[in-house]
Amino acid sequence: MMAGEMEGRLSGTSVIPILTVQDPEQAVLASEALARGGMTVIEITLRTAQALASIRAVKEALPSLQVAAGTVLDDRQMDAALAAGSDFCVSPGLTPALLRAARDRGCSLLPGVATASDIMCGLAEGFQVFKLFPAMAAGGVALLRSLSGPFPDVRFCPTGGVTRENLGILLAEPNVLCCGGSWMASQSLIDAADWAAIEGLASAAQSGRGTGP
Ligand SMILES: O=C[C@H](O)COP(=O)(O)O
Ligand SMILES: CC(=O)C(=O)O
Numbered sequence: 001m002m003a004g005e006m007e008g009r010l011s012g013t014s015v016i017p018i019l020t021v022q023d024p025e026q027a028v029l030a031s032e033a034l035a036r037g038g039m040t041v042i043e044i045t046l047r048t049a050q051a052l053a054s055i056r057a058v059k060e061a062l063p064s065l066q067v068a069a070g071t072v073l074d075d076r077q078m079d080a081a082l083a084a085g086s087d088f089c090v091s092p093g094l095t096p097a098l099l100r101a102a103r104d105r106g107c108s109l110l111p112g113v114a115t116a117s118d119i120m121c122g123l124a125e126g127f128q129v130f131k132l133f134p135a136m137a138a139g140g141v142a143l144l145r146s147l148s149g150p151f152p153d154v155r156f157c158p159t160g161g162v163t164r165e166n167l168g169i170l171l172a173e174p175n176v177l178c179c180g181g182s183w184m185a186s187q188s189l190i191d192a193a194d195w196a197a198i199e200g201l202a203s204a205a206q207s208g209r210g211t212g213p
Pocket of ligand 2: 070072090
């Protein structure tokens with residue numbers, strides 16, 4: 001992966017909404033609402049039987065939206081995600097095999113890290129932008145500040161426990177490019193077909209202020 005490539009992809013967004021969807025039609029409706037709210041990048045996790053079909057359907061309906069495949073754990077899932085039209089892949093952690101698979105395929109990957117050792121593995125393979133997961137459980141702002149000492153050039157996308165309340169605090173950290181989270185398109189909002197609420201949460205998040213108290 002070219003240096004700076006992932007930073008460029010994420011530069012226009014404060015937040016990556018994360019969707020775990022059961023149905024491609026719902027995925028398209030939710031993605032349309034997120035896009036109306038100003039989102040330019042979304043992630044669909046490979047945690048459901050309909051995830052790949054959903055990625056395909058969203059890319060067809062909204063070609064200019066960047067759609068990442070999330071929860072990519074191995075090269076087989078990476079191949080399936082790319083075949084479905086994903087723009088890039090996201091993983092909750094990293095393995096040397098996954099990093100090599102991305103490099104061999106020319107696949108953009110946002111690999112997950114939670115420790116200094118994870119970051120060192122990623123740097124050794126040429127990665128400089130990471131998802132910090134699970135961000136809040138692993139230490140949140142205190143962890144981001146601690147990591148900025150030994151890794152001044154590394155940038156993060158904290159994900160896991162990010163809410164509309166703590167979003168602004170995380171985005172204020174200099175080593176945070178953007179955050180990821182599921183609150184903008186939660187299962188309950190999707191089940192309720194509350195597309196207006198999804199649009200509103202996306203719009204508030206994209207302005208970097210959340211909607212919280
Ligand atoms: O499944 C979603 C991701 O793990 C993000 O976590 P979250 O639900 O805490 O935002
Ligand atoms: C944690 C997450 O968002 C993923 O599974 O990629």
